[in-house]
Amino acid sequence: xxxxxxxxxxxxxxxxxxxxIAPKQRRNIQVITVGIISSAFLxxxxxxxxxxxxxxxxxxxxxxxxxxxxxxxxxxxFPGPNKVLFVESEEARAVELVISAVxxxxxxxxxxxxxxxxxxxxxxxxx
Numbered sequence: 001x002x003x004x005x006x007x008x009x010x011x012x013x014x015x016x017x018x019x020x021i022a023p024k025q026r027r028n029i030q031v032i033t034v035g036i037i038s039s040a041f042l043x044x045x046x047x048x049x050x051x052x053x054x055x056x057x058x059x060x061x062x063x064x065x066x067x068x069x070x071x072x073x074x075x076x077x078f079p080g081p082n083k084v085l086f087v088e089s090e091e092a093r094a095v096e097l098v099i100s101a102v103x104x105x106x107x108x109x110x111x112x113x114x115x116x117x118x119x120x121x122x123x124x125x126x127x
Contacts, residue, residue, distance in 0.1 A: 004040060005123040011099070012116035020110055021103040026059060029111070030099040035092065040125045042086040042095070049117035050075040055105030058117055062086040063096040070102060097121075 011030045013019075021027050036042055042062065049058045051074040058076075061068035062085050069083040086095055099117065103109040 002125050004125050008120050010118040013111045013113050015113050018110040018112045020108045021101060022108055023103055023106050026100045026102040028098055028100050032097050033094050034097050035094050036086060036088045037092045038088060038090060040088055040123050041084050043122040043124055044069050044081050044083045044085055045122045046120035047078045047081060051115045052112050053109045055103050055109040057102040057104055059100040059102050061098050063098050
């Protein structure tokens with residue numbers, strides 16, 4: 001395995017007010033486009049996040065891909081999920097990386113402006 005690139009992504013909910021997520025629903029909180037070369041893997045290497053509401057989970061997924069990472073708690077300093085999110089086997093392409101907040105509870109949950117995340121990614125290639 002050859003490490004080609006490493007990048008970090010961070011963000012917070014921001015704004016002036018908290019907003020609600022319905023029970024068992026998710027809401028995209030950040031979307032970026034990432035270029036993946038042919039035969040490369042996009043790997044979530046580390047995750048740090050904090051959501052004030054205990055029913056909220058962090059979800060990281062490439063749009064349209066089946067693989068995803070979803071946290072098991074509302075706050076975490078997770079040094080190594082090493083979760084492969086995407087494998088491109090034919091040609092280079094741009095993919096949308098979607099960061100979501102998921103309400104796993106049975107009642108509405110609020111996201112607050114100061115809730116935030118830091119994610120570390122690797123783009124690896126078979127060598």
